């Protein structure tokens with residue numbers, strides 16, 4: 801997908817977009833339900849068949865990347881992107897962002913702690929949206945995470961992001977994730993603005 805293809809992303813009318821967001825919300829709920837339950841074999845097999853039927857029903861509406869709504873609905877907190885935890889922004893400018901998010905059972909690693917790979921995912925989302933605010937398309941060149949304490953699931957966490965420096969195409973970003981007064985993770989990253997035609 802080229803940067804011009806990014807620009808060509810088509811959005812849905814409000815009814816379709818809102819309905820799709822409901823679909824993604826239900827998918828998030830399903831991911832948590834599956835993760836947090838232990839159904840007997842016959843129930844698991846029956847539900848698996850139902851899910852295959854649901855996927856089959858969606859197949860006829862397949863679209864290419866430029867037309868998909870998943871990940872493209874920037875007006876919704878979750879961007880209609882089921883892979884990424886929903887970010888509720890409370891303050892956003894081109895240089896700074898603050899907000900909250902809650903990780904759920906789907907994001908569990910072990911023993912109440914979020915999976916370690918989810919934390920960079922969260923920072924990439926926070927930073928990527930920040931770096932791209934009022935700037936051309938960019939991509940993560942590096943992302944460094946310091947895990948200070950375990951990141952709990954099921955609790956509202958505060959996030960911050962800040963553009964520390966812009967040097968030509970390079971955008972240096974830092975941020976944190978906190979559980980109340982405890983900073984559970986910190987990160988810094990470099991985003992590089994894409995040249996015309998870069999994928």
Ligand SMILES: CCCCCCCCCCCC(=O)SCCNC(=O)CCNC(=O)[C@H](O)C(C)(C)COP(=O)(O)OP(=O)(O)OC[C@H]1O[C@@H](n2cnc3c(N)ncnc32)[C@H](O)[C@@H]1OP(=O)(O)O
Pocket residue numbers: 809871872924925927928929932938939940941942968969970990992993994995998
């Ligand atoms: C619908 C909308 C949704 C929008 C909402 C989206 C939110 C989510 C955002 C997610 C964003 C992603 O995850 S993107 C996916 C993950 N990232 C990627 O796949 C990127 C893969 N890498 C690349 O494509 C490339 O390496 C680039 C684009 C990062 C850089 O390549 P390039 O364009 O050729 O630039 P290059 O000349 O190499 O580097 C430019 C400058 O950056 C420096 N530089 C480059 N890489 C590094 C590095 N790792 N560490 C240090 N410095 C680096 C170079 O030294 C140079 O400095 P100097 O000599 O100029 O001083």
